[in-house]
Amino acid sequence: MITSLQWRLSLTLTAAILVVAVGAGWLGFRSAYDDTIGLQDDLLMQVGSLLDRLEVALPDEGLVGGYPGADHESRITLQKLDGGEHAQPSQEHVLSLPADLPEGLQTVLAQGEYFRIYVRTLHSGVRIALSQETDVREQIAYRNAWRAILPFLALVPLLLLVIHRLVRSLLAPVNLLSQEIDGRRDDDLHAIATTTLPREIRPFVDAINRLLQRVGDTLAVQRRFVADAAHELRTPLTALSLQAERFEQAELTSDGRQRLARLRSGIDRAKALLHQLLTLARTQAAPPRENTVFAVRELIRQVLENLLPLAQQKDIEIGVDACGDARIRSSELELALVLNNLIDNAIRYTPSGGRIDIAVQEQAGQVRVVIADNGPGIPVAQWQQVFEPFYRLNGNQEPGSGLGLAIVKTIVERLHIGIALAFSDQDQGTGLQISLIIPTATPANPAIPGQL
Ligand SMILES: Nc1ncnc2c1ncn2[C@@H]1O[C@H](COP(=O)(O)OP(=O)(O)OP(=O)(O)O)[C@@H](O)[C@H]1O
Ligand SMILES: [Mg+2]
Structure with missing residues (x-):
């Protein structure tokens, strides 16, 4: 079964038009044919009356009858019908006709051919x-009939x-609508504008908006x-921590102290x-905060x-290369x-004695902040997944909840900041390099006076 509305409409309308066209064509053909035959009969009768x-x-x-150049077969022949006996044709064009033919029009078989006779x-x-x-x-008559229905x-x-074109253009708003919805971010739930939509699909879109x-x-x-829940859990956890x-101050056996240390590290992990x-919950729930103008280098510091x-x-050595004063x-x-989570990751997942480079570059219309470490990096296949909540790489020994990059993703999407992952060392496929691409002027983020 065809599920495309466009095709169903096109096919149904095409079939309807073809049925109507065949019916109308046949009727037009028949009536033109009958008219021509009627005219020719009229002609025979008018000649007789003249x-x-x-x-x-x-x-x-x-x-x-006939005139120079006229078709030989189309001519009209006039002959007397002799009384009584069967008339004998004296010439080739005179037909052998029974003398008792009735008055008026009729079709007669004579000399192996049919003739219309008056x-x-x-x-x-x-x-x-x-x-004739x-x-x-x-x-x-056929020729005339075809001429009549040909146009x-x-x-x-x-x-x-x-x-076909009409159906396509009528359904274009539906296609545009699906493109608009497909192109949305996961958390973009704002209502679809219905003002430009055809009245027939508005109830459907209204239902989607309600959903x-x-x-x-x-x-x-x-x-x-x-x-x-996280807020409420903090109080008992703080009490537990205290x-x-x-x-710690109490007298404990060495085994007791070891257990206490494990307990404290567990509490610390739960607190983190x-x-x-x-x-994450606050970032997702809170309305966008007010924008202010500030220097990126100072924030990194x-x-x-x-x-x-x-x-x-x-x-771990950290180098900052921030030429200029990008604001x-x-x-x-x-x-x-965002910066805290990214640099924290870089420090956490780079082995001791490693190095982290932070660079701020100012280009036309954007400021790039690049954080590169010389740790193990993240395999390309997981570049998407690491931004999902609670996702951590296998074999990760560092404590962590797997929420840092999910927080980063939520914020950068909201602030229209681009984020790109790469290897710090392309040849070896090691080290994580994260670039933040911050536009200096967007509709929600107008250009800073006297800047760039
Ligand atoms: N610079 C990095 N080098 C190597 N692996 C990294 C780096 N940054 C993140 N990862 C990997 O991505 C995973 C997800 O990072 P994310 O910051 O979301 O969570 P986390 O660091 O485990 O926990 P949290 O940040 O919430 O304390 C990490 O567990 C780690 O495996
Ligand atoms: Mg982290």
Whole structure:
């Protein structure tokens, strides 16, 4: 079964037009044919009536009509019908006709051919027969009938083409609509504009909009729930952490101390997980924060200040190459979260003694921040998956919740920042290089006066 509405419409309309065209064509053909035959009969009768009025003396051998150049078969023959006996043709064109032919029009078989014959008794009492070959009459009628319906038949393909185009253009808004929805980001649930849509599909789109609204509401409730749950869990976890700290001061056996250390590291991991969970839920649920103008280099410096102890602990060297003073208009707090997660990853997943390079480049209309480490990197097949919540690479020994890059993805999409992964060392396929492409002017992010 054909499921395409466009094809079904086109085929149904085409079939309907062809049925109508064949019916109308046949009727037109028949009526043109009958008219021509009727005209020819009229002609025979009119010639008969003229002869009657003129009262001309008729030759015994008959008369053949026609003019120079006229078709031999199409001529009209006039002959007398002799009373009583079967008339004997004196000439080749005179037919052998029975003398008792009835008055009026008739079709008669004579000398192996059919003739249309008009018999009339003149005032003088002479009976005449006007005859014409039926074959020729029919040929003329066919020709006329075809001529009458030919323009109509020629227009049928044109009509089919117009219908196909029309159906396509009528369904174009539906195609545009599906393209618009396909091109949306996962979290883009805003209502579809219906003002430019045809009235017939508006109820359908309204229903989709209502569904989008419900999905948005459900998502918001779920995110709020996650944020509330993470928030609520923080209090008992902090109490647990305090209790564990107090335990440290108590007298414990070495086995007890080992167990306490494991307990504390477990609590720390749970705290880190709750922190990331809360950050992700808040980032997803919160409305976009206000944009401010700030210098990227300064923001990187602030983020590094917090992360330097961890880097020093692992003896990792961090180089910052920020020529110029690139300033952007964006959400400073959220960009700080992005940089924090990316640099934290770089430090965490680069082995001790490694190196991280951070570069800020200013190009026409955009600022690029590139963070490259010389750790193991991420295999190309997982470049998409690492941005999914809770996804961590196999064999990962570092503690972590797998939420950092999901937070990064949520923020960069919202701030219209591009993100690209690559290897720091292309030949070896090692080291992770992450580039952030921050536009300096977008509709939501107008150009900074006096900048770029
Ligand atoms: N610079 C990097 N080098 C190698 N692997 C990385 C790097 N950054 C991220 N990864 C891999 O991607 C995974 C996902 O990173 P993500 O930041 O989302 O989570 P996480 O670091 O495990 O936990 P979290 O950041 O929430 O504490 C990591 O577990 C790690 O396997
Ligand atoms: Mg991380």
